Amino acid sequence: xxxxxxxxxxxxxxxxxxxxxxxxxxxxxxxxxxxxxxxxxxxxxxxxxxxxxxxxxxxxxxxxxxxxxxxxxxxxxxxxxxxxxxxxxxxxxxxxxxxxxxxxxxxxxxxxxxxxxxxxxxxxxxxxxxxxxxxxxxxxxxxxxxxxxxxxxxxxxxxxxxxxxxxxxxxxxxxxxxxxxxxxxxxxxxxxxxxxxxxxxxxxxxxxxxxxxxxxxxxxxxxxxxxxxxxxxxxxxxxxxxxxxxxxxxxxxxxxxxxxxxxxxxxxxxxxxxxxxxxxxxxxxxxxxxxxxxxxxxxxxxxxxxxxxxxxxxxxxxxxxxxxxxxxxxxxxxxxxxxxxxxxxxxxxxxxxxxxxxxxxxxxxxxxxxxxxxxxxxxxxxxxxxxxxxxxxx
Amino acid sequence: xxxxxxxxxxxxxxxxxxxxxxxxxxxxxxxxxxxxxxxxxxxxxxxxxxxxxxxxxxxxxxxxxxxxxxxxxxxxxxxxxxxxxxxxxxxxxxxxxxxxxxxxxxxxxxxxxxxxxxxxxxxxxxxxxxxxxxxxxxxxxxxxxxxxxxxxxxxxxxxxxxxxxxxxxxxxxxxxxxxxxxxxxxxxxxxxxxxxxxxxxxxxxxxxxxxxxxxxxxxxxxxxxxxxxxxxxxxxxxxxxxxxxxxxxxxxxxxxxxxxxxxxxxxxxxxxxxxxxxxxxxxxxxxxxxxxxxxxxxxxxxxxxxxxxxxxxxxxxxxxxxxxxxxxxxxxxxxxxxxxxxxxxxxxxxxxxxxxxxxxxxxxxxxxxxxxxxxxxxxxxxxxxxxxxxxxxx
Numbered sequence: 001x002x003x004x005x006x007x008x009x010x011x012x013x014x015x016x017x018x019x020x021x022x023x024x025x026x027x028x029x030x031x032x033x034x035x036x037x038x039x040x041x042x043x044x045x046x047x048x049x050x051x052x053x054x055x056x057x058x059x060x061x062x063x064x065x066x067x068x069x070x071x072x073x074x075x076x077x078x079x080x081x082x083x084x085x086x087x088x089x090x091x092x093x094x095x096x097x098x099x100x101x102x103x104x105x106x107x108x109x110x111x112x113x114x115x116x117x118x119x120x121x122x123x124x125x126x127x128x129x130x131x132x133x134x135x136x137x138x139x140x141x142x143x144x145x146x147x148x149x150x151x152x153x154x155x156x157x158x159x160x161x162x163x164x165x166x167x168x169x170x171x172x173x174x175x176x177x178x179x180x181x182x183x184x185x186x187x188x189x190x191x192x193x194x195x196x197x198x199x200x201x202x203x204x205x206x207x208x209x210x211x212x213x214x215x216x217x218x219x220x221x222x223x224x225x226x227x228x229x230x231x232x233x234x235x236x237x238x239x240x241x242x243x244x245x246x247x248x249x250x251x252x253x254x255x256x257x258x259x260x261x262x263x264x265x266x267x268x269x270x271x272x273x274x275x276x277x278x279x280x281x282x283x284x285x286x287x288x289x290x291x292x293x294x295x296x297x298x299x300x301x302x303x304x305x306x307x308x309x310x311x312x313x314x315x316x317x318x319x320x321x322x323x324x325x326x327x328x329x330x331x332x333x334x335x336x337x338x339x340x341x342x343x344x345x346x347x348x349x350x351x352x353x354x355x356x357x358x359x360x361x362x363x364x365x366x367x368x369x370x371x372x373x374x375x376x377x378x379x380x381x382x383x384x385x386x387x388x389x390x391x392x393x394x
Numbered sequence: 395x396x397x398x399x400x401x402x403x404x405x406x407x408x409x410x411x412x413x414x415x416x417x418x419x420x421x422x423x424x425x426x427x428x429x430x431x432x433x434x435x436x437x438x439x440x441x442x443x444x445x446x447x448x449x450x451x452x453x454x455x456x457x458x459x460x461x462x463x464x465x466x467x468x469x470x471x472x473x474x475x476x477x478x479x480x481x482x483x484x485x486x487x488x489x490x491x492x493x494x495x496x497x498x499x500x501x502x503x504x505x506x507x508x509x510x511x512x513x514x515x516x517x518x519x520x521x522x523x524x525x526x527x528x529x530x531x532x533x534x535x536x537x538x539x540x541x542x543x544x545x546x547x548x549x550x551x552x553x554x555x556x557x558x559x560x561x562x563x564x565x566x567x568x569x570x571x572x573x574x575x576x577x578x579x580x581x582x583x584x585x586x587x588x589x590x591x592x593x594x595x596x597x598x599x600x601x602x603x604x605x606x607x608x609x610x611x612x613x614x615x616x617x618x619x620x621x622x623x624x625x626x627x628x629x630x631x632x633x634x635x636x637x638x639x640x641x642x643x644x645x646x647x648x649x650x651x652x653x654x655x656x657x658x659x660x661x662x663x664x665x666x667x668x669x670x671x672x673x674x675x676x677x678x679x680x681x682x683x684x685x686x687x688x689x690x691x692x693x694x695x696x697x698x699x700x701x702x703x704x705x706x707x708x709x710x711x712x713x714x715x716x717x718x719x720x721x722x723x724x725x726x727x728x729x730x731x732x733x734x735x736x737x738x739x740x741x742x743x744x745x746x747x748x749x750x751x752x753x754x755x756x757x758x759x760x761x762x763x764x765x766x767x768x769x770x771x772x773x774x775x776x777x778x779x780x781x782x783x784x785x786x787x788x
Contacts, residue, residue, distance in 0.1 A: 065556040098507040162459040
């Protein structure tokens with residue numbers, strides 16, 4: 001069999017820049033590593049054992065990750081930069097082909113993934129990152145990890161495949177011992193805000209799994225980053241009632257798979273949302289798009305837990321009634337409604353027949369105490385393919 | 395309720411550059427759009443209907459995607475550039491937090507997703523892209539789509555969270571009517587090749603679903619991009635036998651979910667691989683890492699198909715025997731083996747107890763003719779946490 005030898009080096013950069021040259025060409029020869037020893041590795045489908053031996057030559061994780069120990073203002077690889085006087089973070093992302101669903105718009109899972117990613121990159125850039133899930137050096141010293149207690153996401157528009165987006169994120173205080181993290185997702189081309197999100201986080205002792213106060217050492221690390229700016233007005237907080245087994249829809253025996261676990265060995269958040277949404281009937285999902293989701297976390301879910309997903313439609317009352325009717329009228333100003341088209345509230349109802357929101361519960365199966373993993377509420381809007389519009393503003 | 399008004403404009407860029415300013419600040423006021431009409435949109439969890447009305451103000455997909463109609467040499471957003479005398483494509487990517495598994499290394503699904511993404515971005519940059527899945531303008535005119543017939547991926551090292559990688563991809567002729575696409579995945583910092591992949595593609599008529607010759611018009615579009623360069627030596631081609639129901643492991647009643655469909659309304663490739671891998675016993679997966687995968691595609695899988703995943707371990711014979719024993723010896727040169735450690739072939743066997751490869755079949759349940767979706771072969775290496783190494787080359 002023909003083989004391709006290459007250099008398994010870790011400290012030599014064969015090509016340092018994106019200049020269109022071929023970095024691996026140099027790697028096609030077997031050369032000395034640091035002048036100490038010479039070795040070649042054969043490569044191909046049949047050399048799996050050889051690859052295993054090679055593994056030891058890949059650089060240490062610390063060098064490969066290169067987590068900054070001091071605050072960085074820009075990161076060209078992450079396309080990130082510090083904003084808001086140096087305490088907030090902005091990252092430019094292109095919506096990838098596998099992040100969109102059959103309708104070519106980003107899935108809710110992709111959006112949640114991008115929020116997680118930008119949050120962690122914010123900590124990464126801050127110089128505070130101590131481990132994989134956003135814990136600071138002070139938190140690691142005190143054996144503390146972050147636990148999310150609440151998350152709210154509002155999506156006005158879904159990004160499409162290839163669209164360039166900007167995601168801003170920043171943090172603030174939440175009570176004495178918690179942290180708030182907010183996000184804005186915006187079109188890079190137009191500045192239009194597509195989505196906004198907020199979340200609250202508390203600290204948990206990694207061993208005892210009990211919630212912890214924020215130690216002064218950690219407060220000193222974090223508080224310089226806190227600002228008083230909210231992506232979502234706090235008035236929109238509302239209590240989510242607990243569902244019981246009389247809920248209209250239920251999926252049982254949901255079992256986390258290996259691929260559902262994140263680097264904390266926990267079921268990933270995104271999987272929770274998928275379990276929730278998949279409990280809603282397909283017929284509804286075909287014509288609706290998620291407009292908002294609120295998640296209230298109650299306990300951790302491990303890899304061996306069997307999960308039940310309960311879901312109850314909240315029929316009828318759309319929350320639009322809370323709004324100032326003048327604002328709705330002003331929204332409709334300038335629209336050329338078709339002759340006979342209903343006005344204002346009537347039009348909005350026409351756009352929203354059927355349930356507009358669902359209440360959700362994920363719980364551990366077979367437990368009666370402390371069984372709640374997460375409560376949720378989702379609101380939905382009908383998919384509008386295309387409404388002809390008199391003045392095309394594009 | 396407090397509300398946040400903002401401008402739902404699509405043509406005005408509130409902030410054009412990543413200068414750390416606040417693009418959405420300007421958007422917090424209601425201002426004239428193109429001088430023709432003024433409107434404000436109320437925002438918050440309770441305004442889903444309002445958001446639906448707003449939708450019409452988001453720019454057209456063509457403008458939001460901004461697919462180039464001429465060849466581009468660089469794309470700052472995708473961090474891509476043309477290489478190999480302008481016919482190949484390189485993209486820099488950072489491995490994201492949600493692309494890694496519990497061991498903090500990129501999952502095989504993430505790697506396959508990144509290959510798909512860079513392939514499509516290559517076509518995107520070429521100016522040839524006619525629709526979402528890589529079809530050229532000429533293909534669209536002839537009602538043709540791409541169908542993958544074979545894919546092979548070899549992974550020597552798995553990237554870890556936060557690691558910066560470069561992915562190169564290019565295309566070549568495959569027979570008269572097909573195309574080969576290859577990839578190299580490389581550490582940006584060291585140039586070390588982590589993975590290589592190759593694939594072959596043919597054209598299918600979108601309506602008749604029959605394979606098609608490559609029309610001259612399409613050949614004229616594509617052939618200037620073809621080069622004769624292979625990421626994997628073609629000698630490694632080997633036939634994969636068809637499994638029957640006597641296979642050792644079987645998962646039945648696999649049903650595609652909404653979230654498994656890609657923008658072509660088909661079950662995504664990555665889902666195939668997940669179905670295959672999940673059929674292998676957990677106990678094996680815990681200690682092994684995928685070293686290579688070959689996929690031979692036979693037919694499409696739609697959203698209503700019930701799928702069976704069959705899997706058979708290929709016990710015993712490791713393919714290392716095919717190798718030139720001098721190469722293996724030279725690989726081991728310079729290693730300080732522990733006293734009494736077995737040499738060469740013996741060491742390799744020590745690293746590989748049990749099966750090293752599996753044969754796979756995904757098929758449509760309940761059909762006896764034309765039921766094969768994809769045949770596969772996976773090879774595996776034992777996970778090596780850390781082997782103490784006399785000379786730390788980092």
